[in-house]
Amino acid sequence: MSDSPPPTARAEVVNAVKNALATHGYAGLTTKKVAAESEKSEAFFFYHYDTKDDLVVAFLDWAIEHNRDQLSALDDDPVTRLYDALDFLVGDPADDVDRGINVAMMELLSHAPHNERFHERLTAYEASVIELFVDIVEEGIARGQFEEVDAHDVASYLVVTANGTAGAAMALGMHDVDAGVRRELDRYLRTNVLAPGVTPPEGVLVP
Template sequence: MTRQRNTTDDSGERTGSGDDLDPVKREIMEATYRALSTHGYGDLTIQAIADEFDNSKSLLYYHYDGKDELLLDFLDYALGQFLTEIQVSDDAPDEQLRTLIDTLVPETLPDDPYRVQLAMFELRVNAPHDADARTQYLKADRELKALLRSIVERGITSGEFVPVDPDLEAELFLSLLTGTRTRRLTANDEFSIETARAALLTQMRRLKVDDAAPASPTGATPDSDEA
């Protein structure tokens, strides 16, 4: 029996997420999301997904050999949705950066999205031992960093941001955003999202020309000359 699988592009990255999914695969992905919201990653089973699926359990096995293969497709789907979600409109660069912070690190996180984010984190923990998962997360990190870099570059070009190394600044924000999302999932009551968001917004304000005192710690490039 030939299963319908996601394809890969020339880089080896899976390309089955987003609008190119056939209706049945999309229903499976949505059922997996609901099952993760209810059961979490540790207690997730094919039966739990089947309980959320409008079609038969045998149809799941027609497309997938088991839970691990299905979850890899879900990871591809979820990260594709994530990359779509973080795209921001052509507002002023500081507004773009603020929108990105609010999207990735909202003030509140309802239970269902929390449980799915926790499942995604647990999948990421396995990435060092799973080449396919690692490829997907590296792709997401690269695209988020490229978006951050483009925002910083636009801000510098428009004169809204102080001159900094865009690549270093993007790396800093990527690390801050990823770290904040991880700590929120793992530290529970010991973690203050208010303090974390304040730190992110403070770093954003340091970029702005009108507020840049002191300058961003990444303001000097490695080969810049002192006056």
């Protein structure tokens, strides 16, 4: 990579890459399309980023930080945090940018076996999201709000299920699948994770 852009410009770059990925996917991404989503010229991008993958890596590094911040800033109560975090992770298929980003992340994941830089970032990202759910589950057990479950198994299971909605619900637009998954996730959490008598927040995860 050439010289990194200053921090204020970085935010603009990341936002442009995000929107370009959401619209065109990784395969359709070009520096020209990224520049079209920003106030900066194409020359600016070429000055700071040698390749399309440099732009994507800059976006991934930001996305990992950003999602971690978003998820860490959630309500302190483990039950509310669990539902809010899952709702965030399942994503909103009606939101075009959210949908585009989820599908683009799936595309980048599919390149991970052939792309060491993507592999490194995406593994760090998945591990950090799972760790965040482990923390929520352990806190819920400690407070007696959750059953004595295996926190890592539950966390892995929830993250994988949320990731899986990107295929049928986001990429294919099968909205009934999204609705069914949300209802069944809620049923699983009530039966297998929450302690008896503990009720989840209303209107989160299941509208």
